[in-house]
Amino acid sequence: MRSSSSSARRHMGTSASNVMYTNAVYFPNQKIYENFTPGMMDYGCVSHVYYAFANVLADGTVLVFTWEYPSDAQQGADFVALLAAIRIHLPEEQFFVTAALPAGTSVLQHINIAQAAAYLDFVNLMAYDFCGPWEHRSGHHAQLYSLQKDEVSGSSGVSYLIANGCPSKKILLGIPVYGRSFLGVSGPGHRHKGPGGRNGAFEYHELPRKHAKETVDKRIGAASCVGGDGGFVSYDNPETVKMKAAFCKQKGLGGLFYWSGPADSQEKGRSLIAAGFKSLHSS
Numbered sequence: 001m002r003s004s005s006s007s008a009r010r011h012m013g014t015s016a017s018n019v020m021y022t023n024a025v026y027f028p029n030q031k032i033y034e035n036f037t038p039g040m041m042d043y044g045c046v047s048h049v050y051y052a053f054a055n056v057l058a059d060g061t062v063l064v065f066t067w068e069y070p071s072d073a074q075q076g077a078d079f080v081a082l083l084a085a086i087r088i089h090l091p092e093e094q095f096f097v098t099a100a101l102p103a104g105t106s107v108l109q110h111i112n113i114a115q116a117a118a119y120l121d122f123v124n125l126m127a128y129d130f131c132g133p134w135e136h137r138s139g140h141h142a143q144l145y146s147l148q149k150d151e152v153s154g155s156s157g158v159s160y161l162i163a164n165g166c167p168s169k170k171i172l173l174g175i176p177v178y179g180r181s182f183l184g185v186s187g188p189g190h191r192h193k194g195p196g197g198r199n200g201a202f203e204y205h206e207l208p209r210k211h212a213k214e215t216v217d218k219r220i221g222a223a224s225c226v227g228g229d230g231g232f233v234s235y236d237n238p239e240t241v242k243m244k245a246a247f248c249k250q251k252g253l254g255g256l257f258y259w260s261g262p263a264d265s266q267e268k269g270r271s272l273i274a275a276g277f278k279s280l281h282s283s
Helices: 028-034 075-091 113-118 154-164 238-251 273-280
Strands: 003-008 022-028 047-050 062-065 095-100 123-126 171-176 180-181 201-203 214-216 221-228 233-234 254-257
Touching: 022 123, 022 273, 047 154, 075 095, 075 113, 113 154, 113 254, 123 154, 154 171, 154 238, 221 238, 238 254, 238 273, 254 273
Parallel strands: 022 047, 022 254, 095 123, 123 171, 171 254
Antiparallel strands: 003 062, 003 095, 180 201, 180 233, 214 221, 221 233
16 A cells, blocks of 8 residues: 545645546655645646645644555455544545555455445555566556556556445546656567666656657557667656546546656646546546
């Protein structure tokens, strides 16, 4: 569980608070030390803001509990008990209770999804980091669909949650606002020479890399660029976000969320947050 958070409802609404679908953005508090404040984000396409990972004073309460991750049935039961305690003690009319969960069954199998969902307003499905520098071979890290049966994807995570009792409207599909870099390769499935960028990643506004060519694999809903100083970089772009928004509407999901807002592009036509919002609310 990346985070289970309760945020005051009165502080999470924006001008877009009356829209049909949720388009939520995480704001990591460490960005303040990089001179980026929450007020610098464009809220025209944002319905909710999650402050990660911060403890805020009572007049605008944001509580965060980090637990990565329940690793057996007992810990899964303890996780549900924690959610129950939080929900009981925080009035539903004032507070959201959410949990960010990975898409892989290696973690989800230990949690009674139906019981957990009963205490949650949203389940934020982290449909990213499926592959990274910790793997020997390159790969797409946020694909919507998988070509192999045992491969994790955004759609497989959604299917698992719904099949195990989570109401579809409570599921928010996660969009990474960064790319995973693999040096020395030109595509997925190859042994790479290490990670590029900072700790193996580039923020989305830095993509595609200079002298790199951006492409989209429509079969799986994944974007990438090859060349420059990043090697093969897997990420989302506006086209893949539109595909994911369409998937959300098809499956009756609650919407999308983004990790994280400050990494989005300010370039016209390149914003992931704007692409998701417009696609969710288009006819």
